[in-house]
Amino acid sequence: MKIGVVTGSVWATRKAACLAGQTFLVVRSGQEELVAADQVGAGVGDRVLLATGSPAARYCMEAPVDAAVVAILDPEEGYVGR
Amino acid sequence: MKIGVVTGSVWATRKAACLAGQTFLVVRSGQEELVAADQVGAGVGDRVLLATGSPAARYCMEAPVDAAVVAILDPEEGYVGR
Amino acid sequence: MKIGVVTGSVWATRKAACLAGQTFLVVRSGQEELVAADQVGAGVGDRVLLATGSPAARYCMEAPVDAAVVAILDPEEGYVGR
Amino acid sequence: MKIGVVTGSVWATRKAACLAGQTFLVVRSGQEELVAADQVGAGVGDRVLLATGSPAARYCMEAPVDAAVVAILDPEEGYVGR
Amino acid sequence: MKIGVVTGSVWATRKAACLAGQTFLVVRSGQEELVAADQVGAGVGDRVLLATGSPAARYCMEAPVDAAVVAILDPEEGYVGR
Numbered sequence: 001m002k003i004g005v006v007t008g009s010v011w012a013t014r015k016a017a018c019l020a021g022q023t024f025l026v027v028r029s030g031q032e033e034l035v036a037a038d039q040v041g042a043g044v045g046d047r048v049l050l051a052t053g054s055p056a057a058r059y060c061m062e063a064p065v066d067a068a069v070v071a072i073l074d075p076e077e078g079y080v081g082r
Numbered sequence: 083m084k085i086g087v088v089t090g091s092v093w094a095t096r097k098a099a100c101l102a103g104q105t106f107l108v109v110r111s112g113q114e115e116l117v118a119a120d121q122v123g124a125g126v127g128d129r130v131l132l133a134t135g136s137p138a139a140r141y142c143m144e145a146p147v148d149a150a151v152v153a154i155l156d157p158e159e160g161y162v163g164r
Numbered sequence: 165m166k167i168g169v170v171t172g173s174v175w176a177t178r179k180a181a182c183l184a185g186q187t188f189l190v191v192r193s194g195q196e197e198l199v200a201a202d203q204v205g206a207g208v209g210d211r212v213l214l215a216t217g218s219p220a221a222r223y224c225m226e227a228p229v230d231a232a233v234v235a236i237l238d239p240e241e242g243y244v245g246r
Numbered sequence: 247m248k249i250g251v252v253t254g255s256v257w258a259t260r261k262a263a264c265l266a267g268q269t270f271l272v273v274r275s276g277q278e279e280l281v282a283a284d285q286v287g288a289g290v291g292d293r294v295l296l297a298t299g300s301p302a303a304r305y306c307m308e309a310p311v312d313a314a315v316v317a318i319l320d321p322e323e324g325y326v327g328r
Numbered sequence: 329m330k331i332g333v334v335t336g337s338v339w340a341t342r343k344a345a346c347l348a349g350q351t352f353l354v355v356r357s358g359q360e361e362l363v364a365a366d367q368v369g370a371g372v373g374d375r376v377l378l379a380t381g382s383p384a385a386r387y388c389m390e391a392p393v394d395a396a397v398v399a400i401l402d403p404e405e406g407y408v409g410r
Binding site for chain 5: 248
Binding site: 001002003039040041049051052053054055056058059068070071072073074 | 256257258259260261262264265270279280281282299300302303308309310311312313
């Protein structure tokens with residue numbers, strides 16, 4: 001899994017019907033920026049753990065997503081940059 | 083998922099039979115250019131959300147595709163480049 | 165999916181039994197060179213659409229392949245390099 | 247699979263319920279740092295073999311993880327850097 | 329699929345139980361070095377075809393592996409570097 005920091009969110013009125021109600025967060029992981037479904041309740045600034053690919057979709061009830069926030073890392077993890 | 087901008091489309095007369103009727107859009111995401119199946123109705127210039135891998139194929143009824151447009155992002159998302 | 169150009173083919177006498185009879189093409193996509201199963205009938209110089217990962221395997225009857233040619237792009241697509 | 251060296255672990259109080267009790271190790275593989283579920287009992291400094299994607303999730307009873315430690319490489323493998 | 333050259337093997341006494349008896353080869357593919365399960369009987373110096381991801385796991389009876397040697401390329405393939 002990747003570690004990233006939530007930097008924002010995206011909204012889409014026109015989308016696959018099965019994505020209705022799904023929150024999408026923008027997450028920066030190293031030099032990469034990606035969008036992940038969130039069902040854990042993460043917010044901007046949180047350091048999160050991302051699952052990607054089919055495991056992420058399965059976690060989101062087989063919605064067409066390929067990345068999901070699966071955990072919010074504890075701040076005492078030695079991360080002082082936020 | 084990746085965020086990209088639709089830059090065009092591709093056509094193929096000779097293809098897997100199960101791809102008949104499927105629209106394929108060219109999407110630029112950062113430095114990368116890829117082709118994604120579209121069932122949302124995106125057009126050139128739209129900023130879209132892409133799902134990749136098996137979740138994209140499942141969304142396209144198990145067609146042999148590995149990328150799909152699953153949402154068109156709202157323009158008020160702070161994107162001013164198009 | 166990726167767009168690539170067929171540059172050759174590979175042959176293997178010793179291989180997984182389930183790959184018998186499968187054609188493998190070498191495809192160049194940008195800076196990357198990969199090998200893809202072909203069931204569409206592509207040849208050297210054709211510009212093709214590749215599906216990767218599990219969707220490619222499913223298309224090839226669950227053979228152990230992770231890339232497959234799923235379409236030959238029409239030449240009128242504005243591609244003049246070949 | 248990738249070879250990596252365990253450099254630490256991460257903890258998360260808020261996470262997907264199905265991840266309860268799962269150990270997550272930070273593993274450095276070349277220039278890349280990733281987080282992998284561990285059910286083999288690896289520790290800091292161990293050189294490990296990582297499986298990624300759906301095979302890793304299946305190994306972890308379909309938990310939403312995309313990387314797992316599946317083996318600890320024997321030290322006599324000629325690795326003298328640790 | 330990727331083409332690579334077998335450069336060695338790795339051994340692990342402590343591993344997932346379902347990996348017992350599985351041979352793991354180190355394969356160099358371009359700048360990348362990865363470890364692949366082998367059931368074809370490849371040896372050091374062989375030029376091989378690798379399948380990755382879920383198709384590789386399925387080929388290995390759903391073992392937690394994400395890369396497998398599925399073919400040994402014929403030497404007459406124009407490869408003179410080994």
